[in-house]
Amino acid sequence: MRSHHSFPQLRYAYFLTLWVLLFAGGCATVQPDPLPSWSDGKVKQSIVGFVTRATTQGSPEFVPVSERIATFDNDGTLWAEQPMYFQLFFILDRVKVLAPQHPEWKTAEPFASVLKGDLKSALSGGDKALLEMLAATTTGMTTAEYESMVSDWIATARHPRFNQPYTAMVYQPMLELGAYLRANSFKTFIVSGGGIEFMRPWTEKIYGIPPEQVVGSSGKIKFEMQDGKPVLMRLPELNFIDDGPGKPVGINQHIGRRPIFAFGNSDGDLQMLQWTAAGGGARFMGLVHHTDAVREWAYDRQSSIGKLDKALDEAEAKGWTVVDMKRDWKVIFPFEKK
C-alpha cells in the first residue's frame, strides 16, 4: 500500500528540493563575493566563517555592533614593507631635500652616508641613527607643516622596484577585507609601529580608515601660541612606540576595548594577537606570511624587516589563520588588475 502512495510524494519532494537549490543558487549569484581576490580555501573560509558567526543574530557567538573592533597592522599587512619600511624612504628623501641647509651633514653620520647614497652604512647605526634622522627632518615644525610635507611626498614618491606610488603598494585582498568588515558593522583600526602622523594624511582615502582610527608611534607634541595663533609643535622627543608589547597598550589607550579581530604579519604583532585571543566569544587572529618572491617578496624568520618567527610558531600552535600570500591571494596589488 505504502509504495503506491509514496511515489507522488517523492516526486513532489524531488521537485521542491530542485526548486530550492535553484532558487538558493540564484540568490548566491545575486550577492557578489565580498572577497574576490582571496582564493577559495581554508583561509578565506576562516574569515567568512568568523564574520558570519559574529554577525548572525541568535548565533551563540553573536557580537553586538559596538564591540566589533578590528585592528590591522600596517607595514607588511596592509601595504608592503620591502626593501625597507616606506616611512624610511620618506626620511631619507627629507635628508636629501634639507641637505643644502645643513652643510655639516656632509661629514656627520648618518647623514653623510645617506647623501653619498650608501644606505647600508647610514642604517648601520641602528635605532640611534634612525632616530637622529627622524628628529632632524621631522621635528621642530608644526603638525600642519608635517602633514603637508607627508601629503606632498606620498603624492609624488615612487617605489624603487615597482615604480608605483607607495599608496598603490597596498594589498588588494586586505582592501576587500576591510570593506567586508565595515559592511558588517565592524569599526576598523590601524595599529602600526609606524608614525601616527605619517599615516593619517592618507589612510582615509586609501584604506577607508579615518584619522581617529589610526594608532601608531609618536613623538611628543607641545601646544604653543605663535603670533596669537595656536599651533602644535613636534618636539625631538619620543612619546610612544606602538610596537610589540606597545600594541596592546596603544589599543587600550586609543580604543579602550579589546579587539575581536586582529591581523598582523610579524613578531611585532604577536602581543596584539595574544591580547585579542585572550578575550571571550568570537575571535579572529590572522597573519600575512610573505611567500611570493615573484609578485611581492618572500621573507619570514631571518628577515631584519618584518621578521616573522615566534608569531608564526604561536599561530601554528594556536590555530590562528596564516595567509600564504602565494597560495591565498589571487591578486596582490591593485595595479595588477589593470
Next chain:
Amino acid sequence: MRSHHSFPQLRYAYFLTLWVLLFAGGCATVQPDPLPSWSDGKVKQSIVGFVTRATTQGSPEFVPVSERIATFDNDGTLWAEQPMYFQLFFILDRVKVLAPQHPEWKTAEPFASVLKGDLKSALSGGDKALLEMLAATTTGMTTAEYESMVSDWIATARHPRFNQPYTAMVYQPMLELGAYLRANSFKTFIVSGGGIEFMRPWTEKIYGIPPEQVVGSSGKIKFEMQDGKPVLMRLPELNFIDDGPGKPVGINQHIGRRPIFAFGNSDGDLQMLQWTAAGGGARFMGLVHHTDAVREWAYDRQSSIGKLDKALDEAEAKGWTVVDMKRDWKVIFPFEKK
C-alpha cells in the same frame, strides 16, 4: 490698465503666501524640538544656527560628515563637579576600603586625614597628595580589575548633596545636545582632565559616547604575561595630563583632526576652544557658566574647582557662546523631570 489686471495676481500671491506659511508652520510642529531643555534665546539659536549651517548642502559653511568632530569637556560640562571632582570621591572611597590592608595609613598623610574624615587637611597637600592617593589606590592592578572597581563604585556611590548616583548628576541639556549633534552626523568625543579609564566604563551608557571616543588623563600601562595570560598592568607613573594645553595635544593624538565644535566650562578648556576656533569654516565654541546656586552651583573666577576666568574673558571678546545655566537651561538634571 495695469492696476485692473494686478488685483487677481495680488490675491493669488496672497493666498499662496498664506498657504506656504501655514504649510511650513504645519511642518515645524511635526519635527519635535531637539533641544527641549534649552530656553529659547540667543544661546540656543547659536547652537541650532551652527548645526544648520554646517549640515545644509550648498551652504557656504557646509562641512563634510567625516569632519564633523565635536569635543566636550566632562567635569562641569557634561556632569557636575561640585563640591569636588567626582573622581576624587571615588579615590577617597578607595582609601577607606583599602585602609584595613594598610595599617600604616593611620599615621601617614594624606591617608590619615582621609580616614579621620578631615578632607580639608587631606587635600591641603595639593597635587602631590592627590597623586599619592591615586597611585596607592588605583595602580598595581590590571586594567580589567580597575574597570570592574569603577563600575561597582559608579553603580552604588551617591552624591552627598543630591543623594543621587553620580551618573544621574549629568546635565539634561547636554545629553540633548550630544544626541542632536549625532543625529546630524557629528562624531562626539569627551576630552577631559579626568582619568580616561575612570570614564570609559560608563560613558557609552550615560552619554552615548563609546570608549574609543573618550580622551582623558592617564597613567603608564604595561603589557605582561601572568600565568600565560596577557594582562595590562597600571603602573604608578603619570603618562599624560589631558588638561589646559594638554587638551589640543590629546585631541591631536586621539582624533588627529581639529574639532569644529568644542564645549567646556573652565580655564582648563581654554586651549581646546582656541585650537577649535583657529580652524577655517563653520565653528562653534561654547562654555557652560555655572550661575544657578539653587538648582546646581554658582561659581566662576574665584573657584578652586572649575575656575572660569581667562576663558570667560576670551569668550566675551571673541563672541563664543556662553551658557548662563540659570537663564538658558529649563532643566538641569534628568531627575528633576520626574
